[in-house]
Amino acid sequence: MALHTLLGANGTIATELVPILIENKESIRLVSRNPQPVKGAETMTADVLNYEQVLKAVQGSDIIYLLVGIQYDIKAWRRDWPVIMRNVIDACKAAKAKLVFFDNVYMYGRVNGKITENTPFKPVSKKGEVRAAIDTILLDEMKAGTIQAIIAKAVDFYGPRCTDKSAAGVLVFDRMKQGKTAQWFINPNVPRSFNYTPDAAKALYMLAVKDSTYGQTWHLPAVSPALTGKEFIHLAAKYMNASDKVQVLPSWLLTIIGWFNPFMKEMNEMMYQNKYAFEFDSSKFEKAFNFTPTSYEEAIKATAEWYRQIPADLRR
CATH class of the missing domain: 3.90.25 (UDP-galactose 4-epimerase; domain 1)
Structure with missing residues (x-):
């Protein structure tokens, strides 16, 4: 039974992911500045901007999910996101844990046609530039083989x-x-x-527990067209x-x-x-897992x- 640690445990995706982990009889640790108690999970208080707190929070973990959301302000993003990414990567290395980063699609910018995992980073926004930068930090570590990680991207959800x-x-x-x-x-x-949140959470877990998915970027399931x-x-x-x-x-x-x-x-x-x-393309995930996204209806x-x-x- 692996220990799954959720950084940003009070968010929307964490709320959907926890029941899936419980159903699969996984050990669960919920981490945030003010984690809410959930039956069947342990809680730990930590600030992801503090490396020592992150390191303590992830000790003993097998899989770590970075689900953190921060203030929707470009000054905060520029100041905090690189620190968060560095802290989490270094803590994962120290704990010898795998990382699943729940990401957005701002780094792609405006795209003519469907957005795939191979779409180049061409941000047209300040926040997109920040996301491209932190993705590149993690991608470089993944390419160097210093960390086992997945980047799982989603668009707006409901x-x-x-x-x-x-x-x-x-x-x-x-x-x-x-x-x-x-x-x-x-x-x-x-x-x-859009991504449907129950589908996104299911997909995160499916990716997290399959060794062959690491070292890659994945788009979480979204209905097409x-x-x-x-x-x-x-x-x-x-x-x-x-x-x-x-x-x-x-x-x-x-x-x-x-x-x-x-x-x-x-x-x-x-x-x-x-x-x-x-338009967001998730066919890579759908084919790999024989997964059909929940219909809009x-x-x-x-x-x-x-x-x-x-x-x-x-x-x-």
């Missing part, structure tokens, strides 16, 4: 238990729950890929018993909102993902059922 960290959750399901019109950024007429914003909202409305009308948030309005809202100001540079077709239905059943004050 699913049950996924609320304020999900654009689809905030703009679509939550607004429908409140009887409001669903919203979409900039262009609801182009395809926009992707739905447009209007198609996504139409399906959500079906299962939320809501209107499928959509309120489009144009780029000029988002700029104005950003004058007063720091998060939206930070989001503006990523809006190319909504203005143009944004089934996933949206499950997400809608969760939103409809859970009181608003318990979704945060």
Whole structure:
């Protein structure tokens, strides 16, 4: 029975991953600055910016998942992400543990066509530049053979238990729950890929426990072809018993909102993902594991059922 340690144990993906680890009778250690107790898992407090704390937190681990999310601010990203990556890599080496890094796709930039694991890094955003830099740190270590690691990439996600960290959750399901019109950024007429969080967590575990997957980048499962914003909202409305009308948030309005809202100001540079077709290819994973991503119909239905059943004050 291997010890699986989750750095960033309070996040969306960790929430989905823990039941899978329990079901597979794995030993689990949950690590964050304020880890929440979970039956069947041990908890440990650590700050990933402090190497000694990270080293202590991962001792005895077989597999370490880097699931950390930090403040959505470019100054914080530039300051903290390289430190986090270095600390985790060095701690993994010291503990002789494998690393699974849950990553995003900002480093690819705007891509014409489907985004694959072979798509070159051409960031068009400041945050994309940071992600390209920390990916390169880890990739160089992987190529040098100094660490056994996986980079597992995901786009924006949605699913049950996924609320304020999900654009689809905030703009679509939550607004429908409140009887409001669903919203979409900039262009609801182009395809926009999403990862379904239960699928992403299953895939992380499947990758983590198979030796041959290490030393590679993997895209976590996403349905292809992707739905447009209007198609996504139409399906959500079906299962939320809501209107499928959509309120489009144009780029000029988002700029104005950003004058007063720091998060939206930070989001503006990523809006190319909504203005143009944004299609994520996970066929490498699907072929390797004979895995079929949960259909939009089934996933949206499950997400809608969760939103409809859970009181608003318990979704945060």
